[in-house]
Amino acid sequence: MIRLDDVGHAYGDRTVLRDVSLRLTEARVGVIGANGSGKSTFARLLNGLVVPTTGRVTVDGLDTRTKGREIRRRVGFCFTNPDAQIVLPTVAEDVAFSLRRSGLSRAEIAAKVTDTLRRFDLSDFADASAHLLSGGQKQLLALAAILIMEPSILVCDEPTTLLDLRNASMVSELLASLPQRVVLVTHHLHLLDGFDRVLVFDQGRVVCDAAPSTAIDHYRRLMR
Amino acid sequence: MSALGVYLPGDSPLHRAPAGAKLLGLTLAEAGAVLLPGPWSVGAALAVVAGLYAFARVPFRVAWAQTRPILLIALLVGGFQMFGAGVDRALVVAGQLVLSVSLAGLVTLTTRSADLLDVIERGCRPLRFVGVDGARVALVLALAIRAVPVVAALTQEVREAQRARGVTGGLTAFAVPLLVRTLRYADNLGEALAARGVDD
Ligand SMILES: Nc1ncnc2c1ncn2[C@@H]1O[C@H](COP(=O)(O)OP(=O)(O)OP(=O)(O)O)[C@@H](O)[C@H]1O
Ligand SMILES: [Mg+2]
Numbered sequence: 454m455i456r457l458d459d460v461g462h463a464y465g466d467r468t469v470l471r472d473v474s475l476r477l478t479e480a481r482v483g484v485i486g487a488n489g490s491g492k493s494t495f496a497r498l499l500n501g502l503v504v505p506t507t508g509r510v511t512v513d514g515l516d517t518r519t520k521g522r523e524i525r526r527r528v529g530f531c532f533t534n535p536d537a538q539i540v541l542p543t544v545a546e547d548v549a550f551s552l553r554r555s556g557l558s559r560a561e562i563a564a565k566v567t568d569t570l571r572r573f574d575l576s577d578f579a580d581a582s583a584h585l586l587s588g589g590q591k592q593l594l595a596l597a598a599i600l601i602m603e604p605s606i607l608v609c610d611e612p613t614t615l616l617d618l619r620n621a622s623m624v625s626e627l628l629a630s631l632p633q634r635v636v637l638v639t640h641h642l643h644l645l646d647g648f649d650r651v652l653v654f655d656q657g658r659v660v661c662d663a664a665p666s667t668a669i670d671h672y673r674r675l676m677r
Numbered sequence: 678m679s680a681l682g683v684y685l686p687g688d689s690p691l692h693r694a695p696a697g698a699k700l701l702g703l704t705l706a707e708a709g710a711v712l713l714p715g716p717w718s719v720g721a722a723l724a725v726v727a728g729l730y731a732f733a734r735v736p737f738r739v740a741w742a743q744t745r746p747i748l749l750i751a752l753l754v755g756g757f758q759m760f761g762a763g764v765d766r767a768l769v770v771a772g773q774l775v776l777s778v779s780l781a782g783l784v785t786l787t788t789r790s791a792d793l794l795d796v797i798e799r800g801c802r803p804l805r806f807v808g809v810d811g812a813r814v815a816l817v818l819a820l821a822i823r824a825v826p827v828v829a830a831l832t833q834e835v836r837e838a839q840r841a842r843g844v845t846g847g848l849t850a851f852a853v854p855l856l857v858r859t860l861r862y863a864d865n866l867g868e869a870l871a872a873r874g875v876d877d
């Protein structure tokens with residue numbers, strides 16, 4: 454369970470999140486809100502990439518302030534820009550990179566990588582250089598590299614924003630099929646169909662916390 | 678299309694040779710290249726390297742893409758040398774440049790970067806006493822290889838954005854947006870590395 458107690462965050466003297474207290478236990482949690490409302494900052498709090506300036510964030514009882522390393526193993530994070538998430542030149546290598554400290558043997562790593570690439574329909578590109586993939590395939594590769602670490606929660610910050618319709622639905626279908634709990638920040642509201650809970654952010658606060666239809670209505674009214 | 682310096686899958690003896698041996702061979706060959714006495718020996722060495730490319734079954738197209746950038750530079754450098762040091766010297770220097778870059782290219786084309794990184798990581802182990810972290814050196818090299826196509830794409834993007842707005846400005850009009858995008862990429866990359874546990 455992810456738990457936030459009276460969390461606030463400021464960059465310098467600019468407060469961008471305030472009074473956030475939540476317990477996230479649902480399988481699918483959506484996060485929406487205007488540009489600059491604090492969604493990305495909130496998402497980064499969940500795996501300790503950003504540590505709150507006030508209050509505390511815990512994941513399964515571990516504080517992000519002191520246990521960042523364990524937490525990042527449990528909470529995978531998918532970013533908006535697929536290019537910046539692929540760190541090694543070829544597809545299979547990039548996925549294998551995630552397991553470099555896993556203690557598995559070379560053969561075990563190779564077997565897991567082969568399996569994962571098959572699951573993500575990337576087998577044909579195993580030895581190809583990553584820049585030859587389409588945007589959607591790059592995002593699938595980024596997800597493969599995260600999910601091979603078997604996190605229990607996946608946080609995604611606008612994973613489909615830079616993708617065309619076909620690629621975006623490729624990624625969103627995959628997200629829907631995951632056994633992991635997912636926290637999804639997005640401006641693509643239709644991706645939230647079937648979600649258990651949606652948070653609406655406005656000027657650094659959670660202004661609505663409800664089922665998708667109620668939350669989306671609230672957000673639409675805010676934007677008028 | 679294969680990017681500069683990126684592994685080209687294959688099963689030639691060169692592909693199968695251990696990465697450490699290839700790196701050692703490369704180092705020796707590069708040292709040898711500097712000692713070549715005249716244009717004829719450099720020419721012969723170039724012929725040998727061309728033979729090695731064929732032996733590794735690197736398609737001509739890929740070999741050419743690999744060599745073309747350095748040919749331009751060699752031409753420039755050779756041109757300068759021509760005035761200062763004469764034709765022979767110019768041919769030797771230009772030839773050595775092409776020789777060393779194409780040799781290095783041959784190694785990267787026939788070796789998975791993961792294997793190369795392993796060797797570099799192991800090779801740096803003795804240096805840990807002076808504070809060199811081999812894993813980190815290897816990662817930086819890998820990131821550099823990966824950044825080549827990304828920055829090339831950003832360059833293209835800036836060029837297109839400028840054309841779309843009809844900007845035909847000078848170097849700064851081009852360099853500033855490219856720099857901004859590259860910094861943003863570096864920033865995002867840093868976050869992604871942190872999320873994947875690199876700094877833990
Ligand atoms: N590293 C940073 N340093 C300083 N200010 C920042 C930093 N990151 C974000 N901000 C500021 O914090 C505020 C909230 O930003 P955040 O990225 O969390 O918003 P967001 O809801 O994700 O917006 P968007 O929909 O545009 O992605 C913004 O005003 C932004 O300018
Ligand atoms: Mg954001």
